[in-house]
Amino acid sequence: MHISITDDFDLAKIARSGQCFRVKEFEDGSFRFVTGREVLYLRQSAGGFAVSCPEETWQRVWGPYFDLGRTYSAVQKIIPESDTYMQLAAQEGRGIRILRQDPWEMLVTFIISQRKSIPAIQQAVELLAERFGEAVTTPYETLYTFPTAEQLAGAQAGELAACKLGYRVPYIQDAVAKVLSGQMDLAALATLPDAELFEKLKTIRGVGDKVANCICLFAYGRMGAAPIDTWIHKIIAREYGGHNPFPAYGEHAGILQQFAFYYAIAHKERFT
The missing domain is CATH 3.30.310.260 (TATA-Binding Protein)
Known part of the structure; x- marks a missing residue:
């Protein structure tokens, strides 16, 4: 098509x-x-x-x-000329869209993401899918679905550790237990206001502010959530004198955070 x-x-x-x-x-x-x-x-x-x-x-x-x-081309127009870094970042990041992804996958993958590079995160996620997910064959390849909480229920700590999860193993186990018990109903969380959703996610072991904001943004489409990782910390320190610029952008903060992040990793020399 x-x-x-x-x-x-x-x-x-x-x-x-x-x-x-x-x-x-x-x-x-x-x-x-x-x-x-x-x-x-x-x-x-x-x-x-x-x-x-x-x-x-x-x-x-x-x-x-x-x-x-959503019309992303309109987002560029809300950036004032005085915010020169965001102007540059939005121009270079133009074409990025916030993906609306599965809440369970986002919960687990962003727990995994802590203190890992993107290639290392990708490797761990694929190992987890290959070991616990289901095979799907397409005309081009065979790949594996991301494992559900039910599929991870019987996973032993050693099996999870073999997927390069390291110290995050008990965090994943806690997420599995809370979801399977009904204590954490990921579908029902979609009905919560932003602040309540954010706080509820943080009741899972290993989910701090950054991971909770990532889940809010990439799973639940809360566009006002602007996760602050190492790169965003550097941007705030170098370009904004330590003042976080994202709250001023309200419901567009998450989109602009992605532009800012993309620009930073494309121009690492500017921040090292």
Whole structure:
């Protein structure tokens, strides 16, 4: 199927923006995304994109996943000229979209993300999927679904450690236990106001402010959430004199945080 996307949409930038750890780029310029048991292959072509799914699946699954109901090109216009760093970051990051991902996968993967580089996170996530997920065969490859809480229920600490989870093993076990007991109903959390959602997520071991904000933003679409990791700390210190600029952008803060993060990792020399 061939589709046209008129708003900002850049597959390479989305893949490298640090919000999703299972995107794969192929030599022919196509990209693979996976959510649940749904697998999508996209490649830019004349006037749009060639996609591997039917129209119904695109509308039901992938339109919401890529947040296509929001106009990202308008976000650039809210940045004042005085915020020169954000102007630069938004220009370079143009095409990034906030992916609406599975809450369980976001909970686990961002617990894993602590003190790990993006390649190390990707490796750990794939090991977890291969060991505990289910195989899905496409015309291009065989891959594995991200394991559910039920699939991780019987996992021993040593098995989880073999997936390079390190000190995060008990955090993952706590998340599994809370979800399976009903103490943490991830679907019901979607109905909570932002502040309550944020605090509820932090009741899981290993979920601090940064991880909770990542889950709020990338799983629940709370666009006012702006996670502060090592790179964002550097941006705040170097470009803003230690003053956090993101709260001033309100409901667009999370989008601008992604632009700022993307610019920083593309220009590491500026912050070292």
